[in-house]
Amino acid sequence: SIFTGYFVDRIGYRNAMKLSFGIMAAGSLIVFKSPYYITLLLGFYLIGFGYGVLTPATNSHIMEEYSPEHLTRMGIKQAGVPMGAAMASIALPFIVLRAGVPYTYLVVSIFAIFVVLILPYRKKHNSSKFNVREYISEMLKAGKSRNLLIIGFSALFLSWSQQSVMTYDVLYFQKIKFGTIIAESFLITVLLSAIFGRILWTRLGNIIFRENHMATFSIIMFSTALVLLAFPHFSSYIYYAYIFSVLIGLTAISWNGVFVSIISEIAPPGRVGMFSGMGILIISLGTIIGTPISGLIIDHYHSYDLMWTVMGLTILAVSIILFFISMKIKFSMPTGK
Template sequence: MKLEHVKSTPSFVILNKYLLWLLVIQMMTALAYYGYVPLIPQMVKEFSLNNTQIGWMTSAVFLGSSIIAIPSGMITDRFGARKSLFAFCLLLVFVIFSFSISNSYFVILVLLFLLGTGYGGITPGTNKSIMENFDVHNRGTAMGLKQMGVSLGSTLGSLLLPLIANQWGWRIGILSIAVLLVLVCLFHFKVLDEREDYHKQTNVLKNIKDITKNKKLMKIIAIITFFIWVQLSVMTYLVLYLHESVHYSLSFSLFCLALLQIGGALGRACWGVISDRFFNRNRGVIIALIGLISGVLVLILGMLSGEIPEVIIAFLSLCLGITTQGWNGMFVLMISEVVKREQIGLASGVGLATVYAGAIFGTPLSGWIIDFSGNFEAMWMICGVAIFIIGGLTICLKLDTNLND
């Protein structure tokens, strides 16, 4: 039985039970995926890590996500979102439990790779669920709200995990995530027992050929590769920059990381609503606008000094979240809208696999720039100029072609 599309007001979309559960899944898996970030300072002390090694931790996560992205898209298209989401959540439980007892940097890298593998199957599943259950008029809003779970999960980790780690150690903080994921797995089928997944047999090779020939999809992927480089660089190095270079307290720097994630949650929700209500669902214009604003804000970040009032730094962190961390909903919606419905899972996988290159190579590159130059400012300048230029170029490209109206 094919699921009926939801065509209604934004308030109904927000209260939709199916969407709320997708939001929970996205939030809890993102908590697992990004949970190591606020714990990096403690790991640096325990394992004596430099900035390049920190960058490779992020690369390991995204390498796993990149490798599994295309197979997970195929799995989602073949078996449906409900079953695939459960399987990948279960894999995350195993990895997080193992992470909590790890005792070497190499083991952590391996587990972070597996963590990325588990999380790599979440986005294709949740994307397909949104595209199959929501009408084009509310799809941007629904996708934005669903993607808001990524930032909410990261924010929850930024606020709570350092407190748990300071009291009982970072391993207990990681273990608490595993417990929450177990609850998600236990309730997954019960919450969705009224729904039936819709899927059918498809020609995988033909779909891959069609996707690689989709010029709009390839343009979107190329643009977002730069966006994710800047996104992960800001997320990974913000705390270290504010604490070590600008000399704010560690607690305030972690608070700014939380504000960054809160801004990301707001951005992912708001950009979708703005696109649906004010830009006639023109997603490309929104991406260009985000790129331009992000470039300016990152350049400002690179010019900070310890004399600037904390309230201004906090506001800047929030704005950086809305922009550098808030574009993901638009991206996953765009790659889902420019392909046929039966190709959504696979297209999401292909898009994510390619885009993750920006995280795999970009974050260590940012770490290398910091180590080579001896300061964070050079890295922020390079990132800011790059994303501003990409945002400007995006204005010239016509990226919107909706095949799923």
């Protein structure tokens, strides 16, 4: 993600988006046709690498075209992620049942190739050859940004909760005796709610904390913590389960729009890609480390409820700390600090 962010800053966001979808198309085609495990890994790596280009590129696009009135647009952009996930959760099972799992990757590759064809190529006048020393220097500068580290390591815990919800939500509801279709419907409800949540929080951030988006982020964390702590106490009743699925979508899955806005705001001019890449790297630790911890809690203590509680208490503590930090730090428009 750091490399791709630096890459975006050099070639421009339009060309980066075109390249992103091209790489994802190639990776999807490899997965579709691959008879070997090693080539499957190569295909998945290409898909991940291509997707890693997309967030820095789209962040750069929004900031270049719309700053300082960018916050709501960031939320709308990020709402596309749960919207796509919800559509996929509805459509892809039909493809799997009719044609098999590999054909889902063929569909993905066709869509990606279509995007490549419709996106225009633009030559970036200030682009130059890759320089290792310059890359390392830019990476170290981003890594020394106090605000980037504060928001990144705070968001790490929300990344943990988000991926845990996506991984264990259906399994949790199945364990408490809901059928598979009902359990899947709860997850779809979460994703649909997140579409509106990502837009809602960016709008509220403009209204309530226009000069302090970090404070908005701490409120999202605090709300997420309360929802996660209450969730296991009401989830055995189907109506409450749907209500809390909506609340989880509005909180635990809806923080990303404000997060990418903050990361883009604190980046120096022309370095939105690098800062976005560094931010993604940090929050990825929440997925890489946090999700297995959730699984370990479930396996060792045989309790999903404890997993939700541990996440809720952890995020509650971090949100309170972050709120007080946000009150001491002047944090709104681009500073580059």
